[in-house]
Amino acid sequence: MKKDKQNGFNTPEGYFENFHERLMDKIKKEKAQTESIMPKSDGFGVPEGYFSGVTKKVLSKTVAENGKVIQLKSFRKFYYGAAAVAAVFLLIFGLNWKSDKPISFEDLANTEIDAYFERTEIDMSTYEIAELIPLENLELNDVLDKDIEAESILEYLDENVEDIEDLNLDYTNYE
Amino acid sequence: MYNQLIAEEALVNELKQKESQAKAFEVLVNTYKERLYWHIRRIVLDHDDTDDVLQNTFIKVYKNIDGFKGESKLYSWMYRIATNESLTFLKQKSRKMGVSDEELKNRMVENLQADVYFEGDEIQLKLQKALATLPDKQKLVFTMKYFQEMKYDGISEVLETSVGALKTSYHLAVKKIEAYLKED
Incomplete structure (x- = not known):
C-alpha cells in the first residue's frame, strides 16, 4: 500500500501500475457501446448515374458559359433586329402614354419591396444597415407605424436608463 | 501527403x-x-x-x-x-x-x-431526428467526423475552429445522440 507523505491518503495496491490498461479498457467499452447504438451509415441514396451527369451540368454553367460569348456574334444581326423592333415599340408607347414624371421609388409596390427583402440575403447587422441610411432627412415617424406618445418615451427612459448622464443630452438646446 | x-x-x-x-x-x-x-x-x-x-x-x-x-x-x-x-x-x-x-x-x-x-431504416431515421436537435456546429462536427471520417485538423481548417473546441463539440454531440437513441 502506497502512502502519500503529505496528507496521508492511500491508494489500493497496484493502482497506478495498471491505471493505463484500465483507462484504455474503459475507452474501448465506451466506443463499443457507441458503435452498438449508432448506425455506421446514414442511409442516404442518390439517383443512378447522378455523379456522371453532374460534371456536365456544372461545366455547362461555368466553363461552357464563358465560351458561349464567341457564339453570340453569329446571332448579332438578330439582336440588332430585336433591338430595332423594341425601340420602335418604346417610341410608340412613349409618345402615347407620356408620363409627367419619371418612375421613382414611391412607384414600387410595397409587396415588391417586401419580396426583395424576403428573397435577398442581406447579411448585415442592424448597425451596419443604420450606417448606410442617412439620418438627415429621417424622422422617427418614417420608421414607425404609429406615433409614440411623449409619455411613453419618458416611461421607457425611466424604466431602462439607469443614469440620465448616459444619454449625453445636450441641455443647452432646451434653455 | x-x-x-x-x-x-x-x-x-x-x-x-x-x-x-x-x-x-x-x-x-x-x-x-x-x-x-x-x-x-x-x-x-x-x-x-x-x-x-x-x-x-x-x-x-x-x-x-x-x-x-x-x-x-x-x-x-x-x-x-x-x-x-x-x-x-x-x-x-x-x-x-x-x-x-x-x-x-x-x-x-x-x-x-x-x-x-x-x-434508411428506423434507427437511421431516428439518428436524423437526433441530429436535427443539435446546434449547427455540433451537427457539422459530428457528421464530418463520424460519417465522412475527416481528421480534426481538416475539420479545423474548414470550420475555422480550434481542434480542442471541435473535440468538445464532437463529444457533446455523441452524448446527446446516444441519449436520444436510447429513448423510446
Missing part, C-alpha cells in the same frame, strides 16, 4: 490560367464532386436541394478561384464554401416558407420518410 499538396498547387495554377482553366476545372469537379455532395447532403438532407447547392458551390469556386490565396488547402476552401452555401440555403428556405430554423429542420426530417432517395 506532400505529393498531394504539390498536385493541388499545380491544379490551382492551371485553374488561374485561361488556357488550362477548362480542363483543370473538369479535373477539380470530378475529384471533389462526390465528397462535397455527401457533405452538403448531410446538411440539407434532400437530394434535389443538394444538387442545387452542389452546383452553386462549384460555380462560386469557379468564379472566385482567382481570389484563392492558398492560405488554406484547396479542399478546405471548397468545403467552407459548400458549408456556407448549405447553411445559407437552409436560412433562405425557412424564410421563404415563413417558419423558424427549428421548424424547418423538423419538417426536413419528416420529409425523409417519403423520400425515395432515403433508404
Whole structure:
C-alpha cells in the first residue's frame, strides 16, 4: 500500500501500475457501446448515374458559359433586329402614354419591396444597415407605424436608463 | 501527403490560367464532386436541394478561384464554401416558407420518410431526428467526423475552429445522440 507523505491518503495496491490498461479498457467499452447504438451509415441514396451527369451540368454553367460569348456574334444581326423592333415599340408607347414624371421609388409596390427583402440575403447587422441610411432627412415617424406618445418615451427612459448622464443630452438646446 | 499538396498547387495554377482553366476545372469537379455532395447532403438532407447547392458551390469556386490565396488547402476552401452555401440555403428556405430554423429542420426530417432517395431504416431515421436537435456546429462536427471520417485538423481548417473546441463539440454531440437513441 502506497502512502502519500503529505496528507496521508492511500491508494489500493497496484493502482497506478495498471491505471493505463484500465483507462484504455474503459475507452474501448465506451466506443463499443457507441458503435452498438449508432448506425455506421446514414442511409442516404442518390439517383443512378447522378455523379456522371453532374460534371456536365456544372461545366455547362461555368466553363461552357464563358465560351458561349464567341457564339453570340453569329446571332448579332438578330439582336440588332430585336433591338430595332423594341425601340420602335418604346417610341410608340412613349409618345402615347407620356408620363409627367419619371418612375421613382414611391412607384414600387410595397409587396415588391417586401419580396426583395424576403428573397435577398442581406447579411448585415442592424448597425451596419443604420450606417448606410442617412439620418438627415429621417424622422422617427418614417420608421414607425404609429406615433409614440411623449409619455411613453419618458416611461421607457425611466424604466431602462439607469443614469440620465448616459444619454449625453445636450441641455443647452432646451434653455 | 506532400505529393498531394504539390498536385493541388499545380491544379490551382492551371485553374488561374485561361488556357488550362477548362480542363483543370473538369479535373477539380470530378475529384471533389462526390465528397462535397455527401457533405452538403448531410446538411440539407434532400437530394434535389443538394444538387442545387452542389452546383452553386462549384460555380462560386469557379468564379472566385482567382481570389484563392492558398492560405488554406484547396479542399478546405471548397468545403467552407459548400458549408456556407448549405447553411445559407437552409436560412433562405425557412424564410421563404415563413417558419423558424427549428421548424424547418423538423419538417426536413419528416420529409425523409417519403423520400425515395432515403433508404434508411428506423434507427437511421431516428439518428436524423437526433441530429436535427443539435446546434449547427455540433451537427457539422459530428457528421464530418463520424460519417465522412475527416481528421480534426481538416475539420479545423474548414470550420475555422480550434481542434480542442471541435473535440468538445464532437463529444457533446455523441452524448446527446446516444441519449436520444436510447429513448423510446
